[in-house]
Amino acid sequence: MTDGLPDVLLSRFGESPLRIGTRTSALARVQAEHVATLISKHIPGIQTEIVPTQVSADLWPGDLAELGGKGAFSKEIDRALVSGQIDAAVHCMKDVPGDVPLAEGTAFGAYLPRDDVHDIVVTRDGTPLADLPAGSLIGTSSVRRRAQLTMYRPDLRTERIRGNIDTRLAKLEGSDSRYAALILARAGLKRLGVLGQHHYEVLPVEFHPSDAGVVSMVPAVGAGVIGIQARQADAPVMRLLDELNDPPTARHILAERTMLHMLRGHCNSPIAGYASTTGDGALSLFGMVFNRDGSQFVRSHAWGEADDPATLGSRVAADLLHQGARRLITATRK
Template sequence: MDTYFVGSRASNLAKAQVREYLAPLRQRFPGIAFTHRVILEGGDKDRKSLLSDISAVSGGSAFSSEQEAALARGDVDVVIHSLKDLPTANPPGLVLVPPPGREDARDALCGSTLAGLPKGASVGTGAPRRIAQLLAVRPDIEVVPIRGNVPPRLKKIETMGLDAVVLAVAGLRRLGLDDAIGEILPVDLFPPSPGQGALGIQVREESSAIQEILSTSGDPAVDAQVRAERALLAELHGGCSVPVGAYAEVRADGSLSLYAQVTSLDGTRQVSGSLSGPLGEPEKLGEALAGELIGQGARSILGEIRAEAAV
């Protein structure tokens, strides 16, 4: 029996994503053994430092660098990421294969609804995009920085006396925590991180055999959606630590539509736009919309954020 080693982070969510992805493959290929291996990331080991600082030390992402290094060394044959955690450029020798069906990409407010938050409410989130979007809609609230896996962040509503926390719907649903959702936030005001809700399936470029096996699980529509979102992010020279939201969907006529938004950290400046294009040209769509946002001042907003972070 052939054996392939599959790497992921150690969280319950990461393990749930591995089970979700491997279940149909195990049925489709009963003669292949898929063995899971846990890989600790810098962002998992260090819960106090800024994610940007951890990323700077690792030379990549706080939530993907160790897994990518293990894949490049041959310690594992596949890595299953949350796609939103991956930089837009693959390390040399590594590639992404088309992901399977996407879970709900939106964000959720847990503990309250947006309208139900009292004036001056405390809302927990550590993501710059979520902070910026919250302040753009509700400048009166106090954003409290929190980090950690999904269940511990939910518990901070009680342990820290927060009015609410913002989490990804996908993570909540994959962990069976749908009941914690107070309100799913609308995409027009809170577009998610590029790739949110989708899995990032990464392999070595040279591994044609495993690529052929994994290709049977790929969803072409989801692949086009996330490629458009990530192309936009790449064109803006952004990453998971900047307040860029993007969401693509396939229309009834078969075209691909993309909506995106860039917001200053204090929520006072915001640019947004949308475009549609052929399903087969997602990168062109992402790059074109990024150009429109740059024309509206997106690069200025992101430049100010990077300058603040460098101080």
């Protein structure tokens, strides 16, 4: 721990708490409470307060593009952070857009150790995805999931389903439900403590050809990672976040988000990207870009030095663009 930092923080937050901004959903609150617990363990005696903020995306049932994209998940929280109403903000990194800059004067000071990145198929009775009848309706709010599912099972129907995890699960399990299954992130159900209450099938993250008989689901950029954002000028809080930061996760996120930034994808771009560390300590980055129905895609996989994740992200993005990723991304804007 940095010498003197606990005293600085305890003095500053002795009478007023360190305010942690988050969305209002149950999952967002759980994640913010986890961050508050980590801070309290790191600086015993410090006061923290969770400050929930209703964001535009959680109120909007339609296409996020009509609200300006994924930035609708965070713009109200960004305003609270920049204006000093909160001291830090907690985000799921998969919801942080790659085509717009962070709020001026802010930065991510910490990425917590990555959680599970797998997507799962949740059904009412445990029917495997391969056994769902043709024409079955699958609920997912993700264009990335929809494109990959359609690539493997074009005979299934998909429909956008918005709302918090509990809201989506209720729509699946209702007696009059139209849905045969949902595709969700396993990490979200685990964090809420409800994973064991549902029938689910884990989808592999490794890419498989569509004729291999295996439905793959390459993760979203930032999947399974909680990021903590603060004002760059707030040196004590930024120092605290630096001590909470997980360096391997930070390297993976930098590789993935460098790729995403160079691709200039938007909220309707089916883009997947997943970085990891190999057994010999190198970085691995796999990237894919799809059209809307998964009938066309480009993919790239490269390895690089652990201390230069940005270069690896640039290489993968350049390869994807060389293969035609820009055409696929542009087409999804229509």
